[in-house]
Amino acid sequence: MSPAHMTIGEVAGRSGLPAKTIRYYEDIGLIRPLRGENGYRSFRESDLHKLAFLGRARALGFSIEDCRTLLELYEDNARESAQVKQVAQQHLAQIEEKIAQLQAMHETLSHLVHACAGDSRPDCPILADLGSGGSDCHTS
Amino acid sequence: MSPAHMTIGEVAGRSGLPAKTIRYYEDIGLIRPLRGENGYRSFRESDLHKLAFLGRARALGFSIEDCRTLLELYEDNARESAQVKQVAQQHLAQIEEKIAQLQAMHETLSHLVHACAGDSRPDCPILADLGSGGSDCHTS
DNA sequence: CATAAGGGTTCCAGTCACTGGAAGGTCAAG
DNA sequence: CTTGACCTTCCAGTGACTGGAACCCTTATG
Numbered sequence: 001m002s003p004a005h006m007t008i009g010e011v012a013g014r015s016g017l018p019a020k021t022i023r024y025y026e027d028i029g030l031i032r033p034l035r036g037e038n039g040y041r042s043f044r045e046s047d048l049h050k051l052a053f054l055g056r057a058r059a060l061g062f063s064i065e066d067c068r069t070l071l072e073l074y075e076d077n078a079r080e081s082a083q084v085k086q087v088a089q090q091h092l093a094q095i096e097e098k099i100a101q102l103q104a105m106h107e108t109l110s111h112l113v114h115a116c117a118g119d120s121r122p123d124c125p126i127l128a129d130l131g132s133g134g135s136d137c138h139t140s
Numbered sequence: 141m142s143p144a145h146m147t148i149g150e151v152a153g154r155s156g157l158p159a160k161t162i163r164y165y166e167d168i169g170l171i172r173p174l175r176g177e178n179g180y181r182s183f184r185e186s187d188l189h190k191l192a193f194l195g196r197a198r199a200l201g202f203s204i205e206d207c208r209t210l211l212e213l214y215e216d217n218a219r220e221s222a223q224v225k226q227v228a229q230q231h232l233a234q235i236e237e238k239i240a241q242l243q244a245m246h247e248t249l250s251h252l253v254h255a256c257a258g259d260s261r262p263d264c265p266i267l268a269d270l271g272s273g274g275s276d277c278h279t280s
Numbered sequence: 281c282a283t284a285a286g287g288g289t290t291c292c293a294g295t296c297a298c299t300g301g302a303a304g305g306t307c308a309a310g
Numbered sequence: 311c312t313t314g315a316c317c318t319t320c321c322a323g324t325g326a327c328t329g330g331a332a333c334c335c336t337t338a339t340g
Binding site for chain 4: 147149178181
């Protein structure tokens with residue numbers, strides 16, 4: 001029931017991506033929709049499919065360049081799955097690194113927040129820590 | 141033993157911040173170092189102290205605007221610790237949200253990576269998932 | 281037929297927190 | 311006097327969009 005060709009608004013609705021983002025993806029060469037006589041972009045089912053692919057890859061945190069690579073591999077029937085796995089594993093490692101960084105921040109900051117009275121008095125272990133550079137955690 | 145005034149290279153070394161970053165912090169009004177006759181920035185101990193404060197706050201992931209607020213509170217002896225705590229708690233909530241997002245990505249992606257043979261064959265559950273949108277995890 | 285609404289188009293600027301680089305001034309040592 | 315290591319300013323780029331202006335196309339209505 002889908003028409004053979006769709007406008008940007010339609011693929012935006014179907015893919016869940018904003019129209020602005022879709023134009024941007026064309027700008028950087030991730031997709032190449034056709035053009036109608038009036039200059040409007042004309043998307044095929046295959047374009048919509050690519051956009052959905054991109055949306056899911058982005059949702060998993062892959063960079064645009066990774067997405068470009070993954071899309072190429074997706075379209076290449078002679079790819080080796082090892083290539084895909086390598087990209088995914090590197091990204092996974094980055095995610096793990098970020099999680100570790102954030103958890104370290106969380107650890108420190110939650111201690112400080114817990115130690116702060118949060119009342120009308122000026123004494124504040126959070127500022128004390130930022131000002132002195134050392135956690136007073138186990139200093140009596 | 142520290143001189144009364146320091147050059148940007150010296151405070152960079154002592155604070156651990158790149159000179160470029162320190163100039164940027166002056167640009168956006170976080171610090172206001174003096175100037176010598178030759179036009180060089182001339183940093184007091186108090187400037188160095190602020191830079192160290194900023195470096196630690198940034199290391200905890202606070203945005204520049206949060207840092208500006210925290211620095212103002214730090215300098216204000218009549219602050220209420222509740223104000224500091226609120227900023228820190230909001231940031232903590234953001235950190236928690238980011239961790240949750242990253243962990244969700246990690247969950248999905250690690251399953252996919254594990255399911256991918258990573259050999260010379262083209263079959264790849266990672267691409268299959270990105271292309272179809274559903275995890276085949278529990279579909280037999 | 282004019283017009284208004286609701287699409288679409290392009291292009292430019294802004295986000296965030298830097299970072300790199302060019303072009304040039306200053307200073308101490310050899 | 312030159313070399314080299316500093317310092318200065320200013321401009322451009324990063325990633326991945328996002329907002330807005332100014333304009334075109336199509337359809338429906340008064």
